[in-house]
Amino acid sequence: MIAVDSLTKLYGELTAVEDLSFTVAPGEVLGLVGPNGAGKTTTLRSIAGIIRPTRGTIRIAEHDLATHPVEAKRRLAFIPDEPHLFEYLTVEEHLRFTGRVYGVADASARIPVLLRELELADKERALPTELSRGMRQKLAIACGLLHEPAALVLDEPLTGLDPAGIRKMRATIAARARAGAAVILSSHLLHLVEELCTKLLVIHRGRAVAYGSIAEIVAERPQLAGLGLEDVFLALTGDVETPAT
């Protein structure tokens, strides 16, 4: 479970995120969408513990991120859009490092399985500089999945992946949700969001403009009935006028 309550983040005079509240239950996939600069990455980085909220609380699997950060982070995996890897650790060593930090007792057994699943088995001794952009992204994903997190936060996870990788990643996200993980997925690929997400949170200028399943969002706004997700998104974020139906 991921529970965010009244999340607010200020950078000096600038309000990046304001009074954002939502929950993601185990098995749910929340799609976080919004135009550039809406506050998506700030929200995700706050949940991952990279930045501290100015106000509000974040709970990961019942652990308050502010008061019990270690317990909360142990149950969380954050996969950023740009993989940040240690250039001096091999693929396998990244996983061993992650296993030790997260206390994964059976890491040795899980690592080969993950490497095969993400098609990195023949690259286990390679350094990140010897990997393509897509492979580095896969390695970041593998590190995120190793400790079987209860909460999975993904920021544009498909960036750099080839079509086969995208298909596999979609299946992986769905499988993790089915296994009981609470997933937040931020992406500009609205067809992916539509396919995978059970709920949608649309934010604009740091504030939530819509929250719920697509059906619920449309039901609350009759003028959006019959529109595709892309048109719904554009209408909600006010970038274009709602097309006539």
Next chain:
Amino acid sequence: MIDAFVYLTRTTLRNRFASQLRRLRNPRYAIALLLGVGYFWLILLRPAVQPGRASRLVWANAETLAALGILLLLLGPWVFKNERMALAFTPAEVQFLFTAPVTRRQLILYKLFRAQIVILLNALIWVFILRRSGSVLPALLRLVGTWMVFTNLSLHRLGAALVRTSLLEHGRAGIRRQLPAIAIGSAAFVAVLYILRDAVPAIRAAESAEEIGRAIEWAATTPAATALLFIPRIIVGPSFAQTATEWLRALGPALVLMLLQGLWVVRTDFAFEEAAAQASLERARRLEAWRRRTGRPRVRTTGKRRTIPLAPLGVPAAAIVWKNTLLMMRTGRLGSIAGLALMAVIISMPAIQSRGMDGRFVAIAALAMAGLLVVLGSRVLHNDLRQDAEHLETLKTLPLSGSRLVAAEVLSSALPIALLQLVLVAVAFVALLGDLAFPLDPGARSVVLVLMPVLLLAVNVTTTTIQNGASLLFPGWVRPAPLAGGGVEAMGQGILATAMLLITFVVALLPAVITFSVVALSVRGVLAYGWAIALLAAAGVLLLESWLVIHALGRRFERMEPSERG
């Protein structure tokens, strides 16, 4: 194109200065700046001391010593593979300039132009640092002299880097083209070995500073040395002139050398471009090679990749030490440290066997090096948060408390430094085994050796904590890698940073010194080696202080935001 480079440099400097000014709104930065300015103000206000006998003696030999130093710095780029730093471009420069319709020569001119900012700043710092060195020359003339020394060195390093790159990329053709430079470099290197062969016995036989000075001067007058030091003496000439006339006379040759080196750098590039068989393909390949040259230590991608086992369960923070040790292995730093330790042992072997005065010489040298590492170890080895600064976001997502993470990072640097010092102390101990006349009796030496692991760990944890503290408290000031070039011309800032480290270290030592004094006085006459208990207590105080600071730094790490690094 020059206009664009000037614009880029001017706006970069202006914006950087503005952002530093904005940073001063933060009380932490403002207080630190006030303290720093206050410290230098006090030094400046202190009445100037007339150079004494020792100072005059140093000055008399300084020109020769400086020329010798310059010679080594000129040879360095040919012997050590450091062209990476000389050709380092920032990622933004790579993205905008390498893809722009800019020739390689223009890029090199831009590089020279940017290097001047660092050179000028450091020339100012050096003139300030050496203001009481005994020179009677006006500060402005000394500034110009220092600027010429650094510019000459910078040009030489860049030229050597280009030659080496050319050699790497063009194989035999490159060797033929660069034959004169290679021949001069090799001959100089051999000549240095000859000079050392003559000078070292004389220096070792010297019994006073005057005799050491005379031995150096004598070695410098041999024909090989005179020829070798010809260029270095030209470079340092203006800096060591005693009158304005002497300065003016020395300026001409130094200026000509600077222009010749500038021409060499540009010509090297010209030859490089001209020789490319498939210009466009070759250029893309070369640009890619340039792209890889960043300011950080390069991870070896070739050769057998050895690893260290890591159990999946155990103290999670140990994984941080594990990964940092792998970094040291793969950047060759661990090898360098082990090499230094091995060298210390090998050099000391003959002395250990003879057990005479040579033994004492080795012991003092080993102890001096161990002492020097107390200050310089943590300045040179960045195997901690300073190195990990670029991975701040990843580190912050790990399920580790800030204090444990900072402690693991600190230990990653402190442990290898302490280990190297321990080897040096052990070498000194063995070298002194037969020397009963040494001030410390053999029993006391054994006690010190037993205590050393704890003492060295405490001292190095303290210095490394200070360094990591600076990078956490002032992320906008402490940068993980130099902005440009490096080399002696960028050493001025390093000296100031080392001075600040020393001052903080002395402050941190005070409680430990007080503890030592109190405990030593309490047990004096009661226990045979009471001072050993006092030393342990002092080490304990240092470790306690460090732990308290690490705890505070851990909280700071948890609150720190990646945007603060600026």
